[in-house]
Amino acid sequence: MVIDTQVVMDWLVFRDARVQALVASVTSGALRWLVSPAMRDEIRHVLNRGVAASYAPDLPFIEAQFDTHALHVDDAEPQPLAGRLVCRDPDDQKFIDLALACNARWLISRDKAVLALAKRAKLRGLLIQKPELWKAS
Secondary structure, eight states, X not given: OEEOHHHHHHHHTSOOGGGHHHHHHHHTTSSOEEEOHHHHHHHHHHHTSHHHHHTOOOHHHHHHHXXXXXXXXXXXXXXXXXXXXXXXXXXXXXXXXXXXXXXXXXXXXXXXXXXXXXXXXXXXXXXXXXXXXXOOO
């Protein structure tokens, strides 16, 4: 499973109840949460600005959650443009590329640009879903 930054923030900063089933599956080890260096860099960047910073996130706790629960993988090599699922938001492309490169079953996101690729991703065996709609099966 690949989880985008917004959903990770819902889990580790905002403690959003809508992500609790997902969190329970990740923290119990029932699911493998795939994280690349680019994704970890992005969460660090986001935590230091805007709304997230106003929540005074517990950075050592957040880093520990990544270290404890994530399977760290290399950044995915971009696929040739022909046949590639291309996201309207280039910042989100890393999540799609990683999920497809690692044969992830799920990409969990609330981002409209990512969710717009759900039908085409499903043809490749990748389910793109909002966290509150996700169910392990």
